[in-house]
Amino acid sequence: MAMTLNNALDHLKPSGIRQFSRLAAETPGCISLTLGEPGETTPEEVRHEVSSSLEAGKTHYPPNNGQPRLREAISAYMAEEGLSYPEDQIIVTSGATEAVFTALMTMLNPGDEVIIPTPAFLLYDAIVRICRATPVALDCEPDDFQIDPEKLEAAASEHTKAIILNSPLNPTGTVLTKESLAAVAKVAREHDCYVISDNVYEKLIYTDAYEGFAQAYPELSDRIIVVNSFSKPYAMTGWRLGWLAAPSSLMGALSMVHMYAISSVVSFTQDAACVALASDVEPFRKSYERRRDITVSALSEMGLSCVRPEGAFYAFPSLRGFADADGKQIASERFCTRAIKEAGVALVPGTCFGSEGHVRLSYACTEETLREGLSRLGAFCASLERI
Numbered sequence: 217m218a219m220t221l222n223n224a225l226d227h228l229k230p231s232g233i234r235q236f237s238r239l240a241a242e243t244p245g246c247i248s249l250t251l252g253e254p255g256e257t258t259p260e261e262v263r264h265e266v267s268s269s270l271e272a273g274k275t276h277y278p279p280n281n282g283q284p285r286l287r288e289a290i291s292a293y294m295a296e297e298g299l300s301y302p303e304d305q306i307i308v309t310s311g312a313t314e315a316v317f318t319a320l321m322t323m324l325n326p327g328d329e330v331i332i333p334t335p336a337f338l339l340y341d342a343i344v345r346i347c348r349a350t351p352v353a354l355d356c357e358p359d360d361f362q363i364d365p366e367k368l369e370a371a372a373s374e375h376t377k378a379i380i381l382n383s384p385l386n387p388t389g390t391v392l393t394k395e396s397l398a399a400v401a402k403v404a405r406e407h408d409c410y411v412i413s414d415n416v417y418e419k420l421i422y423t424d425a426y427e428g429f430a431q432a433y434p435e436l437s438d439r440i441i442v443v444n445s446f447s448k449p450y451a452m453t454g455w456r457l458g459w460l461a462a463p464s465s466l467m468g469a470l471s472m473v474h475m476y477a478i479s480s481v482v483s484f485t486q487d488a489a490c491v492a493l494a495s496d497v498e499p500f501r502k503s504y505e506r507r508r509d510i511t512v513s514a515l516s517e518m519g520l521s522c523v524r525p526e527g528a529f530y531a532f533p534s535l536r537g538f539a540d541a542d543g544k545q546i547a548s549e550r551f552c553t554r555a556i557k558e559a560g561v562a563l564v565p566g567t568c569f570g571s572e573g574h575v576r577l578s579y580a581c582t583e584e585t586l587r588e589g590l591s592r593l594g595a596f597c598a599s600l601e602r603i
Contacts, residue, residue, distance in 0.1 A: 224348050232338075232568035236552055240562030247589040248562040248581075252386060252530065254451040255581040259495055262450065265488035278483040280475045282308025282459070289490045290459050297418070298431040299442065301461040307470060308459050308486065310478050312416050312445035315460040317343050318473045319412050319441045320378070322466065324349040328377035331403075333363055335532065335571035337386045349377065357571055360523050361390040361532075365399035372403050378410040379403065381429050384417040387569045387576035388532040389508070389525020391426050401433045410439045416458075417528040419449035419497050422505045426527065438463050448528075449500060450492040457481060457489050504529045507579040507586055514590040515577075518597040529580040532566070535573055539601040546600065548575050559596035561589045 233250060240248040257263075281287065287303035294301050309315040316339065320330070324347040332340050334353045344351040354371045356363060368379075379400055383392040404411050413429045430440050445458035462470055511531050515522055520533035540546040546554075548565035552575060556562050566574035577593075579586050 224346050227345055228342050233564050236556070236562055236564050236568075239553070239556055243556050243560065243562075246556055246560045246562055247585060247592060249577045249579070249586070249589045249593075250562050250564050251580075252448070252528075252578050253453045253580055254448065254500070254529075255585065256451040256500065258451050258455070259492070262452070262488050262492045262495065265491045266484055269484040269487045274484045274487070276483060278480050278486060280480050281471055282306070282481065283483075283486045286486045286489050287459075289493045290461075293493050294442075294461060297428070299428075299461070300434075301442070305464055305467060306459055306461050307467075307474050308457070308481050308489075309474065310458070310481055311447060311456045312414060312443050312458040313339060314456075314474070314478060315443040315445075315458050316340065316380075316412065316414065317346075318470055318477065319410075319443065319460060319462070320344060320347050320349075321473050321477075322469045323377055323410055325377075327375060329373060329375040330377060331368070331371050331379045332570075333379075333381070333385075335361070335385075335387055335566060335569035335574070336380070336382060338568060338570065340380050341570070350375075352376075353570055355571075357574075361385060361388045362393055363396035363399050365395070365402070368399050368403055372407050372409075374407075376403075376407045376409045378412055380412045380414065382414040382416075383426075383428070384421065384525070384527025386417070386528055387530050387564070387566075387571075387574075388523055389528045389530050390523060391421065391423055391526040392429075393425070394427065394432070397427070397429050397432050400429065401436060404436055404439060408439075410441065411436065412441050412443060414443045416443070416445040416448050418444070420501055420504055420529060421527045422501075422508060423526040438465065441466070446489055446492055449497045450495065451500065452492065455485055455489075457485060503583075504579070507583055510583070510586060511577065511579045511590065514594065518594045519602075520597065529578060531577045531579065532569075532571075532574050533577065535575065537602055538597065539603045543601065543603065545573075545603065548572055551575060555593065555596050558599070559592045561592040561596065563593070 326348040328349040447453040522533035564576040
């Protein structure tokens with residue numbers, strides 16, 4: 217038999233975000249505004265707890281779904297956010313990435329479809345394909361990145377198995393409105409499908425209008441899987457810690473996929489995760505909000521229009537009106553490549569999120585780095601012809 221590979225991988229590509237981050241790293245002096253990673257280090261009290269766990273000999277296999285203490289802490293955290301999930305409905309995962317993978321691998325069969333409002337983190341599309349299902353992109357760019365009810369209904373079919381929501385949204389920072397959430401709830405009811413609610417940015421909100429899908433529609437809890445992560449609010453990206461919460465009817469299957477995928481998360485990080493959940497993230501949130509304001513103001517002065525971010529730490533400005541050397545509208549990948557080479561500042565093209573004509577800028581770095589990066593970006597934009 218020929219030594220072929222899994223053909224589900226045929227349509228996958230390496231991460232464009234990592235590609236442009238790597239190009240930035242290879243360019244001396246380049247400022248990278250690419251990765252969605254806090255510039256801050258994990259708080260000292262959280263790091264210290266790992267040392268304590270190691271000294272206490274917590275180096276053995278933990279329970280597959282996570283230590284009871286951590287799952288109870290997550291349950292209490294979710295209760296404060298208006299969600300009721302006992303510890304036996306929670307799985308501690310290797311970041312939100314594994315949580316999404318576990319959820320989709322549990323529910324999808326070949327021929328199933330998953331609706332993904334775009335622009336979106338392309339991880340969703342890739343995992344759906346790995347599961348041999350079909351991603352269905354719902355273009356939200358014409359609607360200021362909100363979900364149009366008629367377009368969502370048109371995207372749904374008898375094969376729709378799930379809808380993936382991310383609010384605040386990566387890459388735009390958009391918070392989904394009540395109308396957007398209502399549109400999803402209607403389709404979930406009428407098509408009897410799951411909703412995966414990716415809440416990794418829920419602690420980084422700059423508006424009073426935010427409400428998560430699971431909080432807004434508790435009557436649909438039998439079909440909602442909530443995904444979350446320690447990475448963004450607690451500056452713990454390298455720890456690879458997250459969780460999923462799901463209805464009890466799914467826990468047996470979810471637990472099996474999780475167990476056979478990774479067995480469990482690292483034992484000596486779990487007490488530290490409890491400390492993180494009890495910590496105050498408001499200083500981080502305020503810092504990001506200040507950087508958001510700096511970013512939006514600077515982009516406006518450059519002529520780069522964008523929907524004002526209401527959460528997360530990204531801006532997604534439009535390139536409309538900026539020309540390449542041939543006098544035609546500049547493409548996002550071309551813009552980002554030239555910005556690195558000519559101005560020493562790195563962003564991520566919108567094509568990495570399924571939305572040409574935009575670029576993503578992360579303001580999760582230090583304020584000093586952000587200001588210098590924006591200065592370079594402004595100079596680069598000023599050098600381009602306008603159409």
